[in-house]
Amino acid sequence: MKAMTPLEELRHSASHVLAAAVLRLYPEAKLDIGPPTENGFYYDFDLEHKFTQEDLEKIEATMREVIKENQRFERIETSREEAEKLIRERGQEAYKLGRLEDIPEGDTVSFYRNGEFVDLCAGTHVNYTKKIKAFKLLSVAGAYHRGDEKNKQLQRIYGTAFPTKQELEDYLERLEEARKRDHRKLGRELKLFHIDEAVGQGLILWTPAGAILRQELQTFIASELRKQGYEQVFTPHIGKLGLYRTSGHFPYYKESQFSPIVDHEALESLAHEGCSCAELSNRLDEGKIDGYLLKPMNCPMHIKIFDSQPRSYRDLPVRLAEFGTVYRWEQSGELNGMTRVRGFTQDDAHLFCTEDQLGAEIQGCLELVKTVFTTLGMKDYRVRVGLRDPDSSKYTGEPALWDRAEAALREAVKTLGVDYAEEPGEAAFYGPKIDFVVKDVIGREWQLGTVQVDYNLPRRFGLSYVGADNKDHVPVIIHRAPFGSMERFTGVLIEHFAGNFPVWLAPEQVRLLPITDDQLPFAEELERTLKAAGIRCAIDRHSDKFGAKVRRAELDKIPHMFVLGKKEVETGKITLRSRVNKAAEGQHSVDEAVALLTEQIRNRTLPDGFSG
Ligand SMILES: [Zn+2]
Numbered sequence: 001m002k003a004m005t006p007l008e009e010l011r012h013s014a015s016h017v018l019a020a021a022v023l024r025l026y027p028e029a030k031l032d033i034g035p036p037t038e039n040g041f042y043y044d045f046d047l048e049h050k051f052t053q054e055d056l057e058k059i060e061a062t063m064r065e066v067i068k069e070n071q072r073f074e075r076i077e078t079s080r081e082e083a084e085k086l087i088r089e090r091g092q093e094a095y096k097l098g099r100l101e102d103i104p105e106g107d108t109v110s111f112y113r114n115g116e117f118v119d120l121c122a123g124t125h126v127n128y129t130k131k132i133k134a135f136k137l138l139s140v141a142g143a144y145h146r147g148d149e150k151n152k153q154l155q156r157i158y159g160t161a162f163p164t165k166q167e168l169e170d171y172l173e174r175l176e177e178a179r180k181r182d183h184r185k186l187g188r189e190l191k192l193f194h195i196d197e198a199v200g201q202g203l204i205l206w207t208p209a210g211a212i213l214r215q216e217l218q219t220f221i222a223s224e225l226r227k228q229g230y231e232q233v234f235t236p237h238i239g240k241l242g243l244y245r246t247s248g249h250f251p252y253y254k255e256s257q258f259s260p261i262v263d264h265e266a267l268e269s270l271a272h273e274g275c276s277c278a279e280l281s282n283r284l285d286e287g288k289i290d291g292y293l294l295k296p297m298n299c300p301m302h303i304k305i306f307d308s309q310p311r312s313y314r315d316l317p318v319r320l321a322e323f324g325t326v327y328r329w330e331q332s333g334e335l336n337g338m339t340r341v342r343g344f345t346q347d348d349a350h351l352f353c354t355e356d357q358l359g360a361e362i363q364g365c366l367e368l369v370k371t372v373f374t375t376l377g378m379k380d381y382r383v384r385v386g387l388r389d390p391d392s393s394k395y396t397g398e399p400a401l402w403d404r405a406e407a408a409l410r411e412a413v414k415t416l417g418v419d420y421a422e423e424p425g426e427a428a429f430y431g432p433k434i435d436f437v438v439k440d441v442i443g444r445e446w447q448l449g450t451v452q453v454d455y456n457l458p459r460r461f462g463l464s465y466v467g468a469d470n471k472d473h474v475p476v477i478i479h480r481a482p483f484g485s486m487e488r489f490t491g492v493l494i495e496h497f498a499g500n501f502p503v504w505l506a507p508e509q510v511r512l513l514p515i516t517d518d519q520l521p522f523a524e525e526l527e528r529t530l531k532a533a534g535i536r537c538a539i540d541r542h543s544d545k546f547g548a549k550v551r552r553a554e555l556d557k558i559p560h561m562f563v564l565g566k567k568e569v570e571t572g573k574i575t576l577r578s579r580v581n582k583a584a585e586g587q588h589s590v591d592e593a594v595a596l597l598t599e600q601i602r603n604r605t606l607p608d609g610f611s612g
């Protein structure tokens with residue numbers, strides 16, 4: 001068993017104190033387990049009474065008593081028989097006997113005691129309860145015993161503990177900030193996307209506001225791709241199973257795909273034969289009947305486009321890009337807002353190049369990532385370089401090719417000038433890769449997409465080009481979707497900006513606020529002018545107080561407000577209030593205001609606090 005770090009020891013000790021406090025308040029509670037976690041600890045209880053938020057406060061108060069008593073944590077080693085006796089004496093046989101059985105034969109059985117509380121536990125713990133200086137109970141949630149839906153659902157109390165009060169406060173502040181930024185909450189409030197049971201879990205409906213956000217992002221990424229010589233393609237959402245057999249995506253990854261689609265005629269004749277479902281599944285796997293697959297990957301279709309005409313070395317590299325929608329089967333428990341879904345659109349592209357071109361192409365991918373991250377104010381990101389495990393023989397492709405590809409990746413990452421880590425053994429069997437992890441403003445890390453070298457698919461599909469030597473050669477493929485998917489990237493961006501998007505991304509860029517209905521005609525004229533200039537705006541036509549209109553625009557996180565009062569109508573000027581760029585505030589003529597906004601949109605100006 002791995003030794004606990006001092007922080008884990010502290011948190012695990014807090015979980016024992018939690019269980020001790022619960023038993024003082026609810027002696028009938030049955031205990032399961034209470035390990036430390038990445039950010040704190042929990043303990044699982046079986047209890048008729050349902051814990052409430054008020055109960056958590058009561059339990060915290062009792063925990064403070066236990067801590068004040070400064071009980072010593074004492075290790076007691078026993079035989080299995082003694083352990084069973086001890087568990088029964090304490091009336092905790094419901095779960096603890098099963099946990100005792102989990103301890104491998106021959107291993108030491110131990111308990112930890114503090115005060116009147118005794119728990120089956122391998123350890124380790126701090127020496128006295130007073131060491132627990134800063135803790136907090138956070139929430140209670142249902143949790144199945146051993147994580148299995150077939151077992152009884154227990155009540156899990158989550159908490160956290162830190163060495164100092166300051167660290168605890170900082171953590172709670174970050175937690176609160178994360179709650180405010182949650183893309184599922186903001187997505188609903190700002191009407192950016194919708195998930196509807198009737199459509200299906202994990203399938204995103206982009207509402208009009210969210211569609212603008214996505215369109216702007218795609219336009220931006222596509223324009224950068226064009227600068228780098230990419231060509232845009234479109235491919236269908238389904239393709240024949242045989243295609244994915246050739247690529248190796250079926251049946252090997254069928255657990256993570258939607259089931260194949262079989263046409264009516266085939267189904268009917270199979271039914272006629274009396275073919276069972278299991279048999280149908282086997283025949284599909286074995287390729288005895290064909291069908292279609294909702295595409296889990298775009299690569300095979302891009303490969304077919306590359307292979308649709310003869311290629312010479314002069315044509316390479318061929319860079320095919322598509323915002324390509326793919327479908328993967330995720331367990332419903334894994335689904336999460338926009339960041340874990342079942343249908344998503346990758347910022348996908350496949351580069352077909354020669355060995356010699358590999359380095360420059362990877363470098364191009366990294367430059368694109370840098371440009372996009374910089375434009376979005378994502379200053380803090382790191383790169384992981386997945387290399388092969390030198391002791392394994394599972395890799396496809398010549399070792400010499402791998403050496404060159406790995407060197408090319410390393411070289412490209414170095415020129416990027418960001419933190420990177422080499423991770424031996426993290427390469428796919430078909431080639432080394434790079435992936436990107438961004439840190440947001442509150443310090444959370446988000447894994448985005450990858451750049452992946454591939455020596456396997458070109459061979460599986462028999463791709464070739466004619467070299468300068470007039471002979472056939474096999475190209476290398478680079479798969480790259482550096483931002484992952486539009487869904488995930490948008491979810492991350494919502495949290496990154498906390499919904500306060502830069503002007504170019506904001507679904508509504510300006511809200512016109514007439515102080516009274518008298519200024520409506522002026523507002524309408526202004527609206528026409530702004531729309532003609534390509535600026536997205538709307539008039540607040542509510543007849544409530546001006547303060548309420550400002551408040552509404554703030555809640556809707558509109559970057560700029562134009563205040564239109566009597567004075568503004570007389571002078572023909574507007575008063576600009578801004579949520580994102582304080583320097584832009586003040587009085588402007590209409591022409592000036594339009595010029596200012598147009599410039600911010602064109603330059604993709606970042607909100608205050610993000611620039612740099
Ligand atoms: Zn323990």
Ligand SMILES: [Zn+2]
Pocket residue numbers: 297298299350479480
């Ligand atoms: Zn691919």
